[in-house]
Amino acid sequence: MSNEIKNKAFELGFDLCGIAPVRSLEEYRDKLYNWIDRGFHAGMHYMARNLEKRINPALLVDNARSVIVVGMNYYRNYQPGHDQPVFARYALGQDYHHVLKERLNILLDFIKRKRHGTAGRVFVDTAPVLERVWAIETGLGWAGKNSMLINREIGSFFFIGVIIINTQVEYDTPELKDYCGNCRKCIDTCPTGAILENRMIDSNKCLSYMSIEHRGKLPPEYATYAEKKVFGCDICQEVCPWNNKVKESTIKEFEPLAEILNFTTEQWRNITEEEFFSIFKESAVLRSGYMGFMRNIMSG
Ligand code: B12
DSSP: OHHHHHHHHHHTTOSEEEEEEOOOOGGGHHHHHHHHHTTTTTTOGGGGSSHHHHHOGGGTSTTOOEEEEEEEEOOOOOOOOTTSOEEOGGGSSSOHHHHHHHHHHHHHHHHHHHSTTOOEEEESSSSSOOHHHHHHHTTSOEEOTTSOEEBTTTBTOEEEEEEEESSOOOOOOOOOOOOOTTOOHHHHHOTTOOBOTTSOBOGGGOHHHHHHTOOSOOOHHHHHHOTTEEEOOOHHHHTOGGGTTOOOOOOGGGSOOHHHHHOOHHHHHTOOHHHHHHHTTTSGGGGGHHHHHHHHHHHO
16 A cells, blocks of 8 residues: 555655654654744744644544655756846745645545545645654655755755545654764855754744745844845755755746746836736745735845
C-alpha cells in the first residue's frame, strides 16, 4: 500500500513522499513552547494557538494513525533586473496552497478507493501541524541551521504537504542524520541576524516575516537590509550549499507570473488596488495585502 501511495504521489508531480505512524511529538514540545514564550512568532498570533494540536495530530484528526508527507520542488531560475523588485521564489507562480491541496486531495481519494474505510484530512501550511517535524519523521530530510527542511537530492526549495489518515500502512524508518556539518553560511549571511543558534528563527528580525506577515510600519532595519525585496526572502536558502545543484521545477503552475518577470519597480509603485488583486488573484502574494505590498515597494 505504501509503495502504491508513493507511486501515485510521484505521478501527481510530488518529488518526495514518506510515511510515518502518528504520535505525539513530545520531544519537540519544549522547543515549540520556548519559541512562543520568547515571542519569536512576532505578530503571528495564530502560532500561539492550538499548541497541543500542533504537537499531537490525534487531537486534529479522529482516530489518526498515519502521516503521509510530500515535498514539491518549486525552484525556478529567476534573475530580476536592476530596475525590478525581488520576489521570493516560492511566490513567483500560483499559490502553492491550492496547487498542493488539489493534488493531495486526489492522493487522498486514491487511498480511500484502495483502502475502504479510510478517512483523513489534507494540510498545507495553514493548520496547526508541525510540517517540518513530520517531514523529518518520514525521511524527507533534516532541519537545517536556517530551520529549512533540506533534502540531499533537491535542496530546500520545496513545499511540504501532509495527509493524516485513520488507517495503518507500512512506515518508513529513516536514518535521522544532519548534513549541515560545520557550515554556518545561512547564520552568518542573514543580514538581520534572524537565525538563532538552535535551528530556529526569530521572526521579529526575519525579512520574510516583515515583508509578508507584519502589519503596520516596517522597522528601520528593513529598508537597510531588504535590498529591493518586495515579498519574502530567500537569502538563507540562496547561500546554502545544498541548493547549489537544485533543478528547475516542472510544475506548470509555478511558472512566474508575466508581471513579476516584466514590471519595473516604477510600474509596481503605480499599480492600483484593483490591479494588485487582479494580478495576484491566484498568488500567495495576496497575503501581504495591497497596503503591505505598497509599503514594501515604497521602502525598497
Ligand atoms: C510560521 C511560518 C513561517 C514564519 C516563521 C518561520 C520559522 N522558521 O518558524 C515566517 C513568516 C518567518 C516564515 C518564513 C518562511 N517560510 Co514559512 N512557515 C511557517 C509555518 C506556518 C509554521 C512553522 C513553525 O511551526 N514554526 C515554529 C518552529 C518552532 O518550528 P519549525 O521551524 O518548523 O522547527 C521545528 C523543527 O525544525 C524542529 N527542530 C528544531 N531544531 C531541531 C534540531 C534537530 C536535530 C531536529 C531533528 C529538529 C529540530 O523543531 C521545531 C518544532 O518545535 C510553516 C507551515 C507549517 N504549518 O509547519 C511554513 C513553512 C515552514 N514555511 C515555508 C517557507 C517556504 C518559508 C520561506 C522560505 C518563505 C520565503 N521565501 O520567504 C521562509 C523561510 C524562513 C525560514 N528560514 O524559516 C515552508 C518550508 C519548506 C521547507 N523546505 O522547509 C513551510 C513548511 C510551508 C510549506 N507547507 O511548505 N514561515
